[in-house]
Amino acid sequence: MTGDQYLLLPGPTPIPERVTRAMSQPMVNHRGPEFKQVLTEVVQGLKQVYRTDQHVLIYPASGTGAMEAAVVNFLSPGDKVLAVSIGVFGDRFAKIAAGFGAQVEKMDFPWGQPADPQRVKERLDQDVNREIKAILVTHNETSTGVFNNIKAISEARGDHPALLMVDAISGLATIDLKMDEWKLDVVASGSQKAFMIPPGLSFLAFSEKALQIHEQTKMPRFYWDVSLGVKYLEKGQTPFTPAVSLFFGLRESLKMMLEEGLDNIIERHCNYRDLVRKAVGAMGLQLLAQDEWASQAVTAVVAPESIGANKIRKYMLEQFNIVLAGGQQNLDNVIFRIGHLGYVRQLDLLAVLAALEITLQQLGWEMEFGAGLNQAQAFILSQTKKGE
Amino acid sequence: MTGDQYLLLPGPTPIPERVTRAMSQPMVNHRGPEFKQVLTEVVQGLKQVYRTDQHVLIYPASGTGAMEAAVVNFLSPGDKVLAVSIGVFGDRFAKIAAGFGAQVEKMDFPWGQPADPQRVKERLDQDVNREIKAILVTHNETSTGVFNNIKAISEARGDHPALLMVDAISGLATIDLKMDEWKLDVVASGSQKAFMIPPGLSFLAFSEKALQIHEQTKMPRFYWDVSLGVKYLEKGQTPFTPAVSLFFGLRESLKMMLEEGLDNIIERHCNYRDLVRKAVGAMGLQLLAQDEWASQAVTAVVAPESIGANKIRKYMLEQFNIVLAGGQQNLDNVIFRIGHLGYVRQLDLLAVLAALEITLQQLGWEMEFGAGLNQAQAFILSQTKKGE
Numbered sequence: 001m002t003g004d005q006y007l008l009l010p011g012p013t014p015i016p017e018r019v020t021r022a023m024s025q026p027m028v029n030h031r032g033p034e035f036k037q038v039l040t041e042v043v044q045g046l047k048q049v050y051r052t053d054q055h056v057l058i059y060p061a062s063g064t065g066a067m068e069a070a071v072v073n074f075l076s077p078g079d080k081v082l083a084v085s086i087g088v089f090g091d092r093f094a095k096i097a098a099g100f101g102a103q104v105e106k107m108d109f110p111w112g113q114p115a116d117p118q119r120v121k122e123r124l125d126q127d128v129n130r131e132i133k134a135i136l137v138t139h140n141e142t143s144t145g146v147f148n149n150i151k152a153i154s155e156a157r158g159d160h161p162a163l164l165m166v167d168a169i170s171g172l173a174t175i176d177l178k179m180d181e182w183k184l185d186v187v188a189s190g191s192q193k194a195f196m197i198p199p200g201l202s203f204l205a206f207s208e209k210a211l212q213i214h215e216q217t218k219m220p221r222f223y224w225d226v227s228l229g230v231k232y233l234e235k236g237q238t239p240f241t242p243a244v245s246l247f248f249g250l251r252e253s254l255k256m257m258l259e260e261g262l263d264n265i266i267e268r269h270c271n272y273r274d275l276v277r278k279a280v281g282a283m284g285l286q287l288l289a290q291d292e293w294a295s296q297a298v299t300a301v302v303a304p305e306s307i308g309a310n311k312i313r314k315y316m317l318e319q320f321n322i323v324l325a326g327g328q329q330n331l332d333n334v335i336f337r338i339g340h341l342g343y344v345r346q347l348d349l350l351a352v353l354a355a356l357e358i359t360l361q362q363l364g365w366e367m368e369f370g371a372g373l374n375q376a377q378a379f380i381l382s383q384t385k386k387g388e
Numbered sequence: 389m390t391g392d393q394y395l396l397l398p399g400p401t402p403i404p405e406r407v408t409r410a411m412s413q414p415m416v417n418h419r420g421p422e423f424k425q426v427l428t429e430v431v432q433g434l435k436q437v438y439r440t441d442q443h444v445l446i447y448p449a450s451g452t453g454a455m456e457a458a459v460v461n462f463l464s465p466g467d468k469v470l471a472v473s474i475g476v477f478g479d480r481f482a483k484i485a486a487g488f489g490a491q492v493e494k495m496d497f498p499w500g501q502p503a504d505p506q507r508v509k510e511r512l513d514q515d516v517n518r519e520i521k522a523i524l525v526t527h528n529e530t531s532t533g534v535f536n537n538i539k540a541i542s543e544a545r546g547d548h549p550a551l552l553m554v555d556a557i558s559g560l561a562t563i564d565l566k567m568d569e570w571k572l573d574v575v576a577s578g579s580q581k582a583f584m585i586p587p588g589l590s591f592l593a594f595s596e597k598a599l600q601i602h603e604q605t606k607m608p609r610f611y612w613d614v615s616l617g618v619k620y621l622e623k624g625q626t627p628f629t630p631a632v633s634l635f636f637g638l639r640e641s642l643k644m645m646l647e648e649g650l651d652n653i654i655e656r657h658c659n660y661r662d663l664v665r666k667a668v669g670a671m672g673l674q675l676l677a678q679d680e681w682a683s684q685a686v687t688a689v690v691a692p693e694s695i696g697a698n699k700i701r702k703y704m705l706e707q708f709n710i711v712l713a714g715g716q717q718n719l720d721n722v723i724f725r726i727g728h729l730g731y732v733r734q735l736d737l738l739a740v741l742a743a744l745e746i747t748l749q750q751l752g753w754e755m756e757f758g759a760g761l762n763q764a765q766a767f768i769l770s771q772t773k774k775g776e
Binding site: 004005007009011012013014015020023024026027028029030031032060061062063064065068095096099100101190192198199200219220221222223239240241242243244245246323 | 392393395397399400401402403408411412414415416417418420448449450451452453456483484487488489578580586587588607608609610611627628629630631632633634711713
């Protein structure tokens with residue numbers, strides 16, 4: 001018997017029992033008082049997580065839906081857009097904007113590295129006629145395990161009027177993000193990441209400034225239209241039937257998150273990252289990202305070339321029922337990714353690292369067996385206090 | 389104590405315990421073998437419900453998302469479209485198409501009546517240059533409780549090459565629909581109706597002919613792009629993270645539906661309709677739709693003008709914890725709607741009809757008290773067999 005699966009993807013994450021139970025409530029009228037109460041509470045909770053007093057809407061959609069919503073609501077065909085990309089999801093944001101007729105200028109950085117805010121600043125400084133309408137950027141690049149310094153990118157924008165649009169799908173509530181303080185205009189996120197609920201909801205936060213610009217923009221939209229969303233939210237409803245059971249789950253998970261405290265959640269994710277990186281390093285494996293920009297949500301590990309990443313993932317799944325993510329596109333079979341966001345227990349991570357070490361040993365990787373696990377244990381020791 | 393709510397909306401519907409339990413399974417990797425198995429099974433099941441051997445995709449979205457998907461995938465800006473409308477949802481389909489730049493010609497019929505296939509035929513016959521690219525039509529108009537004769541509309545199309553696009557969100561599996569036999573090209577549906585699962589999934593079925601046309605059409609799309617969907621489905625995945633827990637629910641509800649049998653399900657919905665209409669008629673209330681085109685999914689009842697529909701709904705909710713839908717737009721306070729689709733028990737309907745009769749009596753409506761309930765009971769009696 002292998003028991004329940006260890007799911008260590010960068011989303012979807014395991015679901016806490018409290019959330020599962022909450023989602024099992026009987027269905028309610030999505031235009032009635034019970035749902036109005038749920039909607040009001042979750043929007044309030046999401047605003048706390050986004051650290052915003054501005055607008056938040058919830059779509060029945062996956063995260064990519066919220067990215068499309070960001071594009072079609074706040075841009076017109078022909079608008080110049082600066083799309084900063086450090087991986088698969090940065091490329092996707094650019095592709096959506098181009099697909100809807102924006103004039104997209106890509107600013108690419110090597111995979112495994114973050115964007116350089118200075119280069120963004122230089123590009124915007126050159127834009128003397130202020131033709132660039134928006135900057136698209138990824139908060140946490142899930143494909144490489146690298147996060148961008150969104151605060152510095154916002155500062156690099158200076159007084160340039162371009163909207164700053166952030167894909168924070170896997171980053172929100174795992175890595176610091178302060179929407180209002182950092183003057184972010186549009187921030188997308190999704191339910192199956194730090195929010196610990198099943199996939200199916202996505203969130204779009206936007207500034208008052210963005211909403212005003214929205215009224216002039218001309219990309220076609222209906223399902224994603226934020227004016228409709230804002231109008232219905234005022235009466236405690238959504239324009240189209242919401243994914244009610246996921247809302248029940250979200251209400252519960254937001255309670256859990258606010259009980260824990262946002263700063264504590266982010267610190268917890270920093271600890272997961274450090275635990276994983278120390279242990280993996282001690283196994284003699286390379287990490288794709290350097291410490292300064294390594295993601296708190298997911299760690300990309302470079303597999304030994306002699307073995308290949310997919311063989312490691314296969315062994316871990318078959319032997320231990322552990323699910324890790326692979327590399328995407330050029331990184332397929334080069335890296336594997338350990339997701340450590342949302343509902344993760346520290347000792348589960350330790351167990352997974354132990355299993356990884358056994359796997360590497362069995363696949364013929366030369367290392368000091370046990371050194372990785374020892375690092376993990378020592379890290380956890382350093383976080384505990386002396387017994388009395 | 390009032391106990392659990394009686395939810396009699398035209399969606400979302402109550403959720404069977406089997407489905408709730410299925411949705412409580414632990415999360416899985418949406419790019420792994422378990423999900424591939426679920427996806428393959430539910431697509432197969434949906435094809436049986438649609439009675440098609442062609443394409444079915446599943447979106448994380450509400451039904452309106454599938455309507456938008458129908459428009460943006462199979463039309464180009466400037467395309468002429470004939471939008472047949474008999475109510476709120478027919479208007480919505482037309483509005484989406486117009487919003488994305490189609491040249492929409494509305495063909496409106498009075499609310500409470502179905503579309504006349506002969507008028508569709510005449511209009512298409514006039515289109516000698518075959519400029520009309522698509523006909524948009526609603527299968528079951530939820531706002532008025534009227535269904536359209538889709539088969540006759542398809543026949544009215546004759547050999548005109550226009551795609552026939554059907555919003556069957558509340559109609560599929562409550563009212564007969566045979567996608568392939570009737571030569572329907574695009575058929576949208578949603579999870580919270582006959583499928584008895586929470587809202588959050590929508591379905592888009594389309595013909596091979598539609599898929600070929602898709603490759604030439606030019607409306608912008610990314611999230612809804614059916615080429616991406618078809619490509620990923622071949623490897624047992626979806627392009628973007630699917631709403632996994634709802635898929636577990638859908639697999640279970642499809643099992644229940646196929647155990648019952650599609651013809652039996654449709655007959656059951658006919659019986660619900662007849663039961664409700666007989667009883668309501670005996671209470672001296674008018675029905676918005678005539679028998680010939682009255683929906684099997686929802687019955688629109690004209691409230692006595694002296695009372696108003698919303699007062700009846702309020703009393704039913706407060707006294708009996710029964711949720712009925714109101715009228716939309718011009719029908720607000722004129723009608724109330726009793727949803728009877730998906731997971732409904734016949735005796736629950738009888739109980740609701742008894743409560744309605746009590747409500748009417750308490751609100752001063754003159755009628756023969758008990759006559760409605762008597763009709764309901766007699767109807768059920770006629771469906772039972774003698775005990776031995």
